[in-house]
Amino acid sequence: xxxxxxxxxxxxxxxxxxxRVFTACxxxxxxGILGTMAAVITLIGGWDNLAATAKFAQLLGVVEHTYIGxxxxxxxxxxxxNALIDSLGDRWSYYMNExxxxxxxxxxxxxxxxxxxxxxxxxxxxxTVLSVxxxxxxxxxxxxxxxxxxxxxxxxxxxxxVSQLGERIRAADGPFTLTALTPEGETLxxxxxxxxxxxxxxxxxxxxxxxxxxxxxxxxxxxADEAIAAVEDLLDQGAAGIIFDVRDNGxxxxxxxxxxxxxxxxxxxxxxxxxxxxxEKVTSSDADCLEIPMAVLVNGNSYSAAEYxxxxxxxxxxxxxxxxxxxxxxxxxxxxxxAGGGAVHISSRRYLTPGRVDLSEQGGIxxxxxxxxxxxxxxxxxxxEFLLTQG
Numbered sequence: 001x002x003x004x005x006x007x008x009x010x011x012x013x014x015x016x017x018x019x020r021v022f023t024a025c026x027x028x029x030x031x032g033i034l035g036t037m038a039a040v041i042t043l044i045g046g047w048d049n050l051a052a053t054a055k056f057a058q059l060l061g062v063v064e065h066t067y068i069g070x071x072x073x074x075x076x077x078x079x080x081x082n083a084l085i086d087s088l089g090d091r092w093s094y095y096m097n098e099x100x101x102x103x104x105x106x107x108x109x110x111x112x113x114x115x116x117x118x119x120x121x122x123x124x125x126x127x128t129v130l131s132v133x134x135x136x137x138x139x140x141x142x143x144x145x146x147x148x149x150x151x152x153x154x155x156x157x158x159x160x161x162v163s164q165l166g167e168r169i170r171a172a173d174g175p176f177t178l179t180a181l182t183p184e185g186e187t188l189x190x191x192x193x194x195x196x197x198x199x200x201x202x203x204x205x206x207x208x209x210x211x212x213x214x215x216x217x218x219x220x221x222x223x224a225d226e227a228i229a230a231v232e233d234l235l236d237q238g239a240a241g242i243i244f245d246v247r248d249n250g251x252x253x254x255x256x257x258x259x260x261x262x263x264x265x266x267x268x269x270x271x272x273x274x275x276x277x278x279x280e281k282v283t284s285s286d287a288d289c290l291e292i293p294m295a296v297l298v299n300g301n302s303y304s305a306a307e308y309x310x311x312x313x314x315x316x317x318x319x320x321x322x323x324x325x326x327x328x329x330x331x332x333x334x335x336x337x338x339a340g341g342g343a344v345h346i347s348s349r350r351y352l353t354p355g356r357v358d359l360s361e362q363g364g365i366x367x368x369x370x371x372x373x374x375x376x377x378x379x380x381x382x383x384x385e386f387l388l389t390q391g
Contacts, residue, residue, distance in 0.1 A: 056080065081342070090347050092331050098341030108252070109221045110199045113170045115178075115192050117143060119162050127157055127165060129180070136197055141190040143180070150187075151179035169194050202226035204234060211384050212239035219252030219305040224259035231263075231290065241293035241387035243380065244309070247323060251304025254332060254351075258283045261309065264290045265316050269354040271308075273332065276348075293390035294319035295383035298367055302326045311353050311365050321367040322383040328364035 064071055081095040096104055106112060116136020117129050127149040132138045149157055152168055153176050160168075169176070175193045182188060201223045203215045212234030214227060231242060254271060261270040262285040271283040296310040296319050307326035313319035331347040338344060352358055359365065369386065371379045 078342075081338075081344075085344060085346070088346075090331075092329065092333055093344070093346040096343050096345065101337070101341070101343040104335070104343070104345070106196070107220070110201050110218070110223075111196055112199055113194050113196055114166065115141075115143075115169060115194055116197055119149070119165065121162050125159060127160070127162065133197065133199075137192045137195050138190075141192050143178075143190055146183050147180040147188070149178055149180050151177075153177055154179075200226060202230050204230035206234055206237045206239060207384060209384055209388055210238065210240045211387050212237075212242045213245065213380070214242060215245040216249055216306070216309075218249055219256045219260075219309075221253070221256070223252060223256040224263070227260050228263050235292070239292070241295070241390065242290075243295045243297065243383045243387065244313075244319070245297040245380070246302050246306035246309060247297050247299040247379075248301040249303070249306035250301070251306050251308075251329070254283075254305065257305040257309060261285060261312055263288075264294070264313065265318060268316070270312060272352040272354060272356065273349050274352060289318075293387045295387055296321050297323045297379055297383060298326050298365070299324040299373070299379075300327055304329045304332075307359060307365055308351065308353070310367075311357065311359060314365070314368065315353055315355050315357075320369065320383070320386055321365065322369045322371055322386070323367050323379045324370065324373070325366045326359075326364035328359050328362060330358045330360035330362075 060073070060076065063076060064073060078095075078097050085093050085095045116133035116138045118131045118133075120128050120130050122128060129138075129143060129145055129147040129149065131145050132143050149165070151157060152165070153172075157165065172194055175191055177189050177191050179187065179189045199217075201217045201220060203217075205213055207213055212231065214230050214234070216223060216227060227244075234242065254273075258271050265285045266289040267287040268285055269282050270285045273281045273283075275281070294313065296313055298307060298310050298321055302310065302323075303326070307329065310319070310321050310326070314321050330350050330352070332349045332351055333345050334348045335343050335345045350358060350360070369382055371382045373379050
């Protein structure tokens with residue numbers, strides 16, 4: 001560096017003031033170009049990806065400037081991004097465009113945009129309100145369970161699915177009207193506006209038998225705190241055991257999972273994460289734990305954190321598992337925002353139970369008590385009966 005500075009000093013001493021200014025500007029320009037190139041190379045993941053990136057950019061240019069028909073660049077880029085992630089053959093990895101990413105972030109925060117009603121579509125296509133959320137736009141407007149929705153802003157809802165109705169409600173610009181029939185056949189019209197609502201991932205109650213029941217809808221934001229508060233309240237009510245229901249629970253954040261496991265289990269490992277090079281990262285629990293009979297209800301839609309939750313409680317002999325075999329998802333994902341909007345949700349690590357079981361390789365877990373589900377919820381009844389014998 002010292003020799004370089006001496007050479008630059010000699011060079012500038014032999015040049016005019018104009019030459020010095022020009023040379024300095026040239027050096028600054030070159031430094032800026034090199035800096036930009038370095039940033040681009042970093043953004044695309046290194047020099048090895050430069051050829052592929054250039055090929056895609058050239059192809060995109062050909063489509064835009066040569067194709068005789070109409071082109072939609074955004075749609076083309078989204079399709080290419082989807083194809084790239086789909087080529088991995090990993091069902092847990094996926095690309096999200098900008099709108100999908102915004103919805104994903106809201107869902108992960110247990111928030112959604114709507115009016116606060118749960119709707120069921122009948123065999124004849126009728127849309128019936130099953131429930132109305134507390135403090136929601138629907139409740140404030142006077143909507144009640146049992147209403148059959150017939151029109152949105154005067155347009156018939158015949159042939160519309162629940163999902164399509166939800167999309168129309170979210171897309172509404174300002175207040176809109178919903179027309180509905182009461183069970184008695186009276187026509188009512190409600191004026192509403194969609195709002196961002198919080199959906200509590202935990203519901204609980206004390207069963208008549210004295211067993212506490214805690215339903216976990218997911219392991220997204222606030223799940224652990226809400227579940228712990230539910231268990232504490234049930235214990236205050238005198239619960240003799242706790243049933244956790246993770247049926248149809250799609251999983252969520254590892255941080256929420258480990259926080260709840262730490263509350264329930266004694267000192268020891270509760271989560272083992274393995275990177276692509278085989279390096280392990282272990283999360284452990286403290287000595288404080290919940291000493292009460294427990295059961296976990298599972299089914300084929302208990303994914304990720306949900307089936308892991310059941311597997312770890314079983315490994316610690318802290319809970320019996322009841323229901324149907326789970327799917328087997330032993331891979332964790334990270335969500336990476338992309339330049340220009342959107343994001344990729346991609347498998348980056350695999351996880352093992354404390355006993356070093358890979359749930360993906362094992363194919364999920366087979367419950368201790370395999371029970372078919374009926375209209376009377378025989379799975380819940382079996383778990384309840386078992387816990388009543390553990391007092």
